[in-house]
Amino acid sequence: MDIYVLLKKTFDTEEKIVVSNGRIEDDGAEFIINPYDEYAIEEAINQRDEHGGEVTVVTVGDEESEKQLRTALAMGADKAVLIDTEDDLEDGDQYSTAKILEAFFEDKEPDLILAGNVAIDEASGQVGPRLADRLGISYVTTITALTIEEETAKIDKDVEGDIEKVEVPLPVLVTCQQGLNEPRYPSLPGIMKAKKKPLEELEIDDLDLDEDDVEAKTKTVEVFLPPEKEAGRVLEGELDDQVKELVSLLKDEAKVL
């Protein structure tokens, strides 16, 4: 099976987000593999181990994304591709990424493409479905189980806590939800071997794309932090009075009723 994983690097969850001049400061920030993409990598490795084939991890990013790709190789992926857009793309959006990936997949015949359900930074959940649409293949989002028999993928899909059972023919693109598996830690021998595995570096030029082709379709108008959470309040007194007070607070103070 020819298996591909779409990977994005995201801020380390421990990083403090600082906004200045309408942009998120990323100088000196630590980056990690988007946690949902880790499920995708783990699933890809498991499917390969069961059915044979090869796992290729692809990212659209910059020079620094090599670290996350190497980590995926250390976990057990076979090959990695870094599409470096640093020089060509000022502010890409989901359109840009899907368009670039479409070009990348043009001469390939994937059986299975796995991505994270969402990236924890912008959380759009768009790139996977958009790419599948452009490639003209099926897609299933937020999957929590995957069994492949012959040319059919049997999938459990998380629907707001319930499970939907889906069967779909290959090739298919899936986005991975928490609960699908438990991503492994890359082993030490895995890390040492990762440096010998192939990591191909491409620019959009190599995919016959121009800057104009991948220009973002959206514009970021403003970036701001959520308001600081204020301390909660515990109501006291008789239950009936508490309910009355709560209702009036919701009406007059919080203005949600």
Added chain:
Amino acid sequence: MDFELTKEQQMIQQMVKDFAEGIIKPRAIEIDKEAKFPIDIFKEMGELGLLGIPFPERYGGSDGDTISYAIAVEEIGKVCGSTGLSYAAAVSLGASPIYYFGTEEQKQTYLKPLAEGKALGSFGLTEPNAGSDARGTKTTAVEDGTDYIINGEKCFITNASFAKTIIVTALTGKGDSGKDIISAIIVPTDTEGLTITSNYDKMGVRGSDTAEVILDNVRVPKANLLGDPTKGFKQFLYTLDGGRISIAALGVGLAQASLNKALTYAKERKQFGASISNFQAIQFKLADMAMEVELARNMVYKAAWLKDNQKPFTKEAAYAKLFATETAFRAANEAIQIHGGYGYMREFEVERYLRDAKLLEIGEGTSEIQRLVIARQLGC
């Protein structure tokens, strides 16, 4: 000069950090309280290749370097001193001597399972009357046909209750100058006559196994002699030099953990209408801690780098061990002070850091011995 870690070193750091925080940290308080050696954690560490970092693949290792190993010890030390100490001792003392001095056959038989993390190894040097003065060793190994018969008593031996092999130092005769010859012999722990008991009730690193080893007519083949029979003393000095880098790394881990806890707490804790991190009395403590942690880490990396580049590192390993472990003690002490009454409670963990750090100033050469080593290197 290049102060940047390699990509592999960064990945190892990230992996060990994730593992330590995910698997070890939630159990650190319990490990200390129950004084129970977390053998299952060591099994997992073995599967990840952590116990074989500085050994080549052909001996079951991960082909990493000393810097990577030091990074791993630091990351584990940040969450659990007990696990960190047993880890450092297993690699530096239990396995490394076989790698440094063993024959090819000894490496295949005894090093491989240790490097693969399938078993743990110990190093039996200390005796009731031979601590800093290792020349006071009383354990003897007498030749008998093709065997050695070993008799003696070892104490404070890390991991011995869980070890598959113990490298035991023993007197094997007298040299031309009349000086005692000390040799190192690999003793499988299932050998008859070997009794291992772990009854110590320790102040810190309570989850790290520490045992007493009694050798009563223990018979092992002469082929188990490690390295040059006449150079046992020199060999274990070299072994201890390497071990000091890992104990220093453990000190950096504890010191960094102390700083992290103290800084977080100082920002949250409000007194006199402001976070206590606004007060210079607290700021100066934090500034000193941060500076010392960084200096200690740099010294550890340098000593490790020297070892990786086959340069002399005895003095630098002593600098690193002395400074990093004393930094760990100071940082833990200040972290408790910054936490005030809360810091005295187990739940806040900084009191454990202090108890754990104290051991580092004693084990694998006391601070005083480190100063002696440095002075000798200076030509005194």
